C-alpha cells in the first residue's frame with residue numbers, strides 16, 4: 397500500500413499544496429486531478445521519490461520511501477509527461493536502454509513483442525526522431541507490457557497524443573494491471589474510457 401500524509405510541496409518560495417493525504421491499495425486506480433500548475437506533476441515526483449517534500453510522510457508497504465529507496469524503486473514504474481527518448485536510437489534500442497537502466501534484464505524478443513503490442517511493429521528500427529508524437533508516446537508506454545512485476549505504476553499524462561483506439565487499449569491495460577493486484581496513479585486532462593471510473597484526488601483541495 398502507498399500512504400501519504402501531511403504532504404507539503406514547495407517550489408521556489410511558493411508553497412503549492414499542504415496537508416495532502418492519500419492511500420492507494422492493491423487493485424486501485426487513482427486519477428490525480430486539478431488545474432494547470434496546481435501541482436499534479438510535482439505530487440507524482442514526490443510520491444516516486446524523485447523530489448523531496450517540504451513536509452510529510454510517504455510510505456510504501458508501511459516503510460518510508462526515503463529509507464527503503466531501492467526496494468521501493470524495484471516495485472515502481474514511473475513514466476513522466478515527456479517521453480524520455482533518444483532521437484538517434486530506434487524504438488527498440490530506446491526501450492532496451494530504458495529497461496536496462498531500470499535494472500530489468502529483458503530479451504530483445506520481449507521488447508519487440510511489447511513494441512508490437514503497443515502498435516509500433518512497422519517502426520521498430522526507425523530513428524526515433526522521425527516518429528510522430530503519438531508514436532513517441534507509445535515507445536515509453538511499451539514498458540507497461542514489460543512491467544507487470546512492478547506493482548505501482550505512476551504515469552504523468554499517459555494518454556497525451558494517443559489516438560482513440562490507443563487510449564482505449566491503454567485504459568484496458570491499466571485496468572488489467574489493477575485487476576492483477578497492481579496500483580495505478582495517473583494524471584490526465586482527458587476523459588479516458590475506464591470501465592469503472594477511477595477514484596479522483598483533487599490537488600486543488602490542498603492548494604495554498
Ligand SMILES: Nc1ncnc2c1ncn2[C@@H]1O[C@H](COP(=O)(O)OP(=O)(O)OP(=O)(O)O)[C@@H](O)[C@H]1O
Pocket residue numbers: 407408409410412430431432433434435436437438439
Ligand atoms: N521556482 C519556482 N517558484 C515559484 N513557483 C514555481 C517554481 N517552479 C515551479 N513553480 C510552479 O510550480 C507549479 C508546478 O506545477 P506542476 O507541473 O506540478 O503542475 P501540474 O498540475 O502538473 O500542471 P499541468 O496540468 O499544467 O501539467 C507551477 O504552478 C509552477 O508555476
